[in-house]
Amino acid sequence: MKGLKIFNSQTRKREVFRQNSNKRTGIYVCGITPYDVTHLGHAFTYVFFDVVIRYLKFLGYKVIYVQNLTDIDDDILKESAKLRKNWREVVRNNSQKFLEEMKWLNNLQPDFYPRATDHIKEMIEIVKKLQKNGFAYERKGNVYFSIKKDKEYGKLSKLSKKKMLLIANERGNNPNDPNKKNPLDFVLWQAQKPKEPFWPSPWGEGRPGWHIECSAMSQKYLGETIDIYGGGSDLIFPHHESSIAQSEKATGQPFVRYWLHTGMLRYRRKKMSKSLGNLILIDDLRKIYSANTIRLLLLSHHYRSVWEFYKQDLQKAERLADLFKRVWFLSSGTGRTFNVKSYEKRFFEAMNNDFDTKKAISVLAELAKKTLSANRSMSLADAKSFLVKTFNILGLLIEYE
Ligand SMILES: [Zn+2]
Incomplete structure (x- = not known):
């Protein structure tokens, strides 16, 4: 602890x-x-x-x-x-x-x-x-x-x-x-x-x-x-x-x-607030995007940062959600185990550093990309179970559709 x-x-x-x-x-x-x-x-x-x-x-x-x-x-x-x-x-x-x-x-x-x-x-x-x-x-x-x-x-x-x-x-x-x-x-x-x-x-x-x-x-x-x-x-x-x-x-x-x-x-360059009328409503977003997309969009910013919302960031977050989805469908080989140690270390270092979810997500994205391009004979069991564990920490759902 x-x-x-x-x-x-x-x-x-x-x-x-x-x-x-x-x-x-x-x-x-x-x-x-x-x-x-x-x-x-x-x-x-x-x-x-x-x-x-x-x-x-x-x-x-x-x-x-x-x-x-x-x-x-x-x-x-x-x-x-x-x-x-x-x-x-x-x-x-x-x-x-x-x-x-x-x-x-x-x-x-x-x-x-x-x-x-x-x-x-x-x-x-x-x-x-x-x-x-x-x-x-x-x-x-x-x-x-x-x-x-x-x-x-x-x-x-x-x-x-x-x-x-x-x-x-x-x-x-x-x-x-x-x-x-x-x-x-x-x-x-x-x-x-x-x-x-x-x-x-x-x-x-x-x-x-x-x-x-x-x-x-x-x-x-x-x-x-x-x-x-x-x-x-x-x-x-x-x-x-x-x-x-x-x-x-x-x-x-x-x-x-x-x-x-x-x-x-x-x-639109101002704090999102009712009085300024520049609101992006969850009720509208949920009609188009998945909860994972919204969480990935939000958590890709450090919680203390003041940030500007751009609509294209939603597409970026959606692509990220899709990337993770593709990992769940990967079949794992029986060969050498894909080593997750360095990812694990960096993920927890980021989380321990004042909940740096932005960094933590970038580590997971890197891992997901590497597993997708890994040799088909490699065992991905460790990589997948690490992703399940970290998805739970970030409140992301394991999506199969
Ligand atoms: Zn209060």
Whole structure:
């Protein structure tokens, strides 16, 4: 189980992955806010973390994987108002589609798939603790986290306060909220607004803030300190920064041991996002391509890289999927054994080097090509079984059609 190095976004260093003392590895990945369809950018994040989980399990770690569903949030309420639908219906439709698409992509199911609205009680408990510890204040039924009280705020994103405010305002922060002491203070609990869903709380009826949802759900299933916490790099600030602040000030314990963030996918020279309208939908891709093609396309990029999607890359990935398919049909001879040692070494070196799937796939492609051109009398049993093993690690299916 030795040798795995992970780039920790907090220290910005490649660190040796060490098991915690309870010998169980907890992974939390921020799930979707189901107000819209799933696009290739989402798939990049969830396919990558699927490989992380598969690889840790392969190495012998006892993994517990939690991915949440942010089923109450401003975006959901805005979208349901626009569609004139009940917010629960919007959540149900989009989350069902998302889960189907993740299944189609051959992602393993999380061990726990908590929904925010099922954990309001746990969120309230954290907010109460923060108030008691002097890091939160209440104004007119709203509770805010006071960032002035937290000297460590910013330790993940390492942004200046000015930059933080700029980004926070783009992501739903209201700097002009008259109830706030500081424009950067974030909402832990918000008082009910007309026509919005609400839950009872010690501060009156209302609903939780976005960040507190993930702190409550991750800690409920994985304890106060999470081994690996992941998501897209657009979540580093304010979501993950604020999650660290509120979790650590409530428990007094480090919140996360290793932070992993996936790079942003771009299309037509801009980040793939709903607001820019440059989406490539999984629902469209699955009508034409196989899940292996999509996984090979995604995993052929290093997870931390920011990359541009080009349609011709799909054809490239398809050719790669076909190359592997041809190997399964090869008949193996009884002669000398095709030696896979050097491929094995390079594959695992790549995976241990911060999950370099791009390199790992290129090693497998090289092996596949070599087996196809190998002398027909050679025994390919080792090569094939190595490919089966690595296909399982990368979540690729053995395709015969
Ligand atoms: Zn989250």
